[in-house]
Amino acid sequence: MSHQDVTAESPTAIPRYVQAFARNVAQRGDALELLRSLPDACAALAFFDPQHRGVLDKLAFGNEGARQRERSRLPAMGEDYIDACCREIARVLAPSGYCMRWVDTYGLCEAHHLRVADCLKCVDLIAWDNLRPGMGKRSRRRGDYLLVLQRPPVTARNWRDHGIPSRWVEKVDRRIHPHAKPIGLIERLIAAVTLPDDLVIDPAAGGFGVLDAARRLEREFIGCDAAQSELSDEPESVAKICRRWQRRYRRKGFGRALGAAS
Numbered sequence: 028m029s030h031q032d033v034t035a036e037s038p039t040a041i042p043r044y045v046q047a048f049a050r051n052v053a054q055r056g057d058a059l060e061l062l063r064s065l066p067d068a069c070a071a072l073a074f075f076d077p078q079h080r081g082v083l084d085k086l087a088f089g090n091e092g093a094r095q096r097e098r099s100r101l102p103a104m105g106e107d108y109i110d111a112c113c114r115e116i117a118r119v120l121a122p123s124g125y126c127m128r129w130v131d132t133y134g135l136c137e138a139h140h141l142r143v144a145d146c147l148k149c150v151d152l153i154a155w156d157n158l159r160p161g162m163g164k165r166s167r168r169r170g171d172y173l174l175v176l177q178r179p180p181v182t183a184r185n186w187r188d189h190g191i192p193s194r195w196v197e198k199v200d201r202r203i204h205p206h207a208k209p210i211g212l213i214e215r216l217i218a219a220v221t222l223p224d225d226l227v228i229d230p231a232a233g234g235f236g237v238l239d240a241a242r243r244l245e246r247e248f249i250g251c252d253a254a255q256s257e258l259s260d261e262p263e264s265v266a267k268i269c270r271r272w273q274r275r276y277r278r279k280g281f282g283r284a285l286g287a288a289s
């Protein structure tokens with residue numbers, strides 16, 4: 028896929044006809060378009076794992092070069108666009124609803140989330156250890172961070188699982204998606220803060236792991252990804268999505284690059 032830079036002013040060039048968003052399917056779409064199509068306060072929970080344009084610029088080094096080049100083919104988002112998505116997420120969340128925002132070390136240290144602190148308050152932090160040493164100019168990265176942001180009013184009364192550790196260890200299969208996040212943690216979080224039939228959203232869904240978890244827990248889901256090439260009228264099984272991603276990455280030699288890096 029060719030590289031696309033996305034800003035708040037110029038979202039990805041996805042044709043208008045694509046933008047009829049359906050529930051409980053893996054579909055192609057633009058994050059901001061999807062969010063803008065939703066009514067106020069309709070969702071209990073959002074996951075947001077943006078594809079940072081700035082970070083991809085820094086990644087072409089070391090023995091992970093091939094995989095990072097593969098990652099850099101994904102459409103990317105400018106910082107203004109990411110903030111605009113966060114503000115839309117705050118709008119579509121119910122009061123005290125949660126936004127689970129993935130960040131890397133740089134984003135955490137630079138406190139990107141504070142740019143939207145007026146509408147999404149940071150109430151917790153979970154460090155994810157993926158047991159796979161990556162790159163880093165000083166310490167070697169081993170996972171990412173999940174910021175728990177909450178639309179005011181801030182309260183912990185709607186958090187029902189107090190056994191979730193703030194250090195979460197889980198390996199992921201990155202053949203599913205180069206940025207796949209830990210599905211065990213995602214499922215636990217959905218169960219902690221939503222009830223059956225609540226709406227969970229993921230506007231940059233990648234391998235659609237959140238859809239899979241939401242289905243298992245009988246929650247409603249709406250989400251999209253700009254790199255999802257096929258439109259689906261029928262709910263698509265996650266196994267099918269995974270097989271398609273695997274085929275796509277095998278074709279591009281991504282599987283071999285992944286093997287070499289691990």
Ligand SMILES: C[S@@+](CC[C@H](N)C(=O)[O-])C[C@H]1O[C@@H](n2cnc3c(N)ncnc32)[C@H](O)[C@@H]1O
Nearest residue numbers: 057058076102204206207208231233234253254
């Ligand atoms: C970090 S990955 C998400 C990975 C996902 N959390 C998972 O577990 O598979 C970010 C995703 O954002 C998508 N993306 C980039 N720009 C987008 C946009 N404007 N709208 C929707 N998705 C976008 C990319 O295609 C990529 O799959």
